[in-house]
Amino acid sequence: SSRHDLDEVRVLVTAGGTREPIDPVRFIGNRSSGKQGVALAAAAADRGAKVVLLAANVEAAVLADVSERDDVRVVPVGTAAELEAAAQGAAPGADAVIMAAAVADYRVAEVSDSKLRKEDSDAPPVLELVENPDILVGLVRARHDGQVIVGFAAETAEDADELLERGRRKLARKGVDLLAVNAVGWVQGFESAENAVQVLDADGRMVREIGGSKREVAEAILDTVVDELAAARRE
Numbered sequence: 305s306s307r308h309d310l311d312e313v314r315v316l317v318t319a320g321g322t323r324e325p326i327d328p329v330r331f332i333g334n335r336s337s338g339k340q341g342v343a344l345a346a347a348a349a350d351r352g353a354k355v356v357l358l359a360a361n362v363e364a365a366v367l368a369d370v371s372e373r374d375d376v377r378v379v380p381v382g383t384a385a386e387l388e389a390a391a392q393g394a395a396p397g398a399d400a401v402i403m404a405a406a407v408a409d410y411r412v413a414e415v416s417d418s419k420l421r422k423e424d425s426d427a428p429p430v431l432e433l434v435e436n437p438d439i440l441v442g443l444v445r446a447r448h449d450g451q452v453i454v455g456f457a458a459e460t461a462e463d464a465d466e467l468l469e470r471g472r473r474k475l476a477r478k479g480v481d482l483l484a485v486n487a488v489g490w491v492q493g494f495e496s497a498e499n500a501v502q503v504l505d506a507d508g509r510m511v512r513e514i515g516g517s518k519r520e521v522a523e524a525i526l527d528t529v530v531d532e533l534a535a536a537r538r539e
C-alpha cells in the first residue's frame with residue numbers, strides 16, 4: 305500500500321483462536337486460523353503503524369507474513385486468560401485495538417493434571433465449563449481518551465437482515481467504536497482466504513461493506529479506523 309495514513313499510530317491486533325485445556329493433551333478450541341488478524345497487522349504496518357499482534361495458536365505459516373518485520377511485534381498466547389493478560393498489558397499503549405481473535409466463551413472448570421483415561425471411567429465424561437471474561441468489554445471499560453476499539457462479530461445467520469440485527473445487538477453489548485460483522489459457517493469466515501464484513505459504527509450505522517481477500521477486508525476496516533481516529537482527535 306502506498307497510503308501512509310497510520311504513520312506513528314500504535315495498533316494492537318489480536319488473531320487466532322484461544323485453546324482451553326481439558327487435560328495435558330486435549331483442549332476446547334475453534335477454527336480460527338489467524339489469517340484475518342494477521343492480514344490486519346500486515347496492512348496496518350504497511351500503512352505506517354507500529355503493531356503489536358497477540359497471536360492465539362496461529363500457525364507459523366500464517367504468521368510468516370509478519371514475523372520478519374520490525375514494525376510488528378508478535379506475542380504468542382494460548383488460552384483466553386493469557387490473551388486477556390497480554391491485551392490488558394498492551395492496550396494502554398495502543399491508539400487502536402482490533403479484536404479479531406476468536407475467544408472461547410467458556411473454559412473447563414477443573415483442568416486435569418493427568419490425561420483423562422477411558423479405562424478409568426465407565427461412562428463418557430461430563431465437562432463442567434465456567435465462563436471466561438469478555439476481554440473486549442474489559443478493554444472498552446479501560447479505554448483511554450481518543451483510543452479506538454474495534455470488535456468483530458462472527459455470526460451464523462439465515463439472511464443479511466438477521467446478520468445485521470445480531471451485529472447491532474452485539475454492538476450494544478460490547479460498547480465498541482466499530483464492529484466488523486462477518487457471517488461465518490462451515491465454509492465461510494474461519495480458515496478461508498476470503499471474508500466479507502459489514503463495519504458498523506457506534507450508532508449501528510453501516511459505514512463500510514466489503515467482500516474479498518482477508519487483506520482487502522483488513523484495508524477496509526483500517527479505513528474506518530483512520531476515520532474514527534480523526535473524529536476522536538477533533539473532539
Ligand code: PMT
Pocket residue numbers: 319320335336337338339340341384403404405406407408409436437438439440441454455456457458459486488493494495496499518
Ligand atoms: O482467523 P480466521 O480463520 O482468518 O477467521 C477470522 C474470524 C472469522 C475468526 C474473524 O474474522 C472473526 O470474526 N473474529 C471474531 C470471532 C469471535 O469470536 O467473534 P464473537 O462474535 O464470538 O465475539 C465478538 C467479539 O468479542 C470479538 O471481537 C471477540 O474477539 C470478542 N470476545 C469474545 C468473547 C470473549 N470472551 N472475549 C472477547 O473479547
